[in-house]
Amino acid sequence: MEQAFIKNDPTRADKRKMVKSKYISDILNLLLDEDNEGLLARNQLPFITEENFDYTGGGLFVRME
Incomplete structure (x- = not known):
């Protein structure tokens, strides 16, 4: 249980x-x-990550977090 908490800790570098x-x-x-x-x-x-990709007939939409 403690390991799951550490893994999901948003303050981890x-x-x-x-x-x-x-x-x-x-x-x-x-x-x-x-x-x-x-x-x-x-x-x-350095802090931006890909959250979601939507492929369309006209291109690609990338949602960033």
Whole structure:
């Protein structure tokens, strides 16, 4: 029981890896490259993870957490 509590503890530094997909990570970086406000957003990239993927006929929607 104690192990499950530790595993689900949101304060753990290693709880999640940033974006797992190199493709999605590269797209996020490209979107932020020429954006002046992107400098602040870029600092948040290590904390963003993929939450959900929706595939459509027109593309891919990625929900981030």
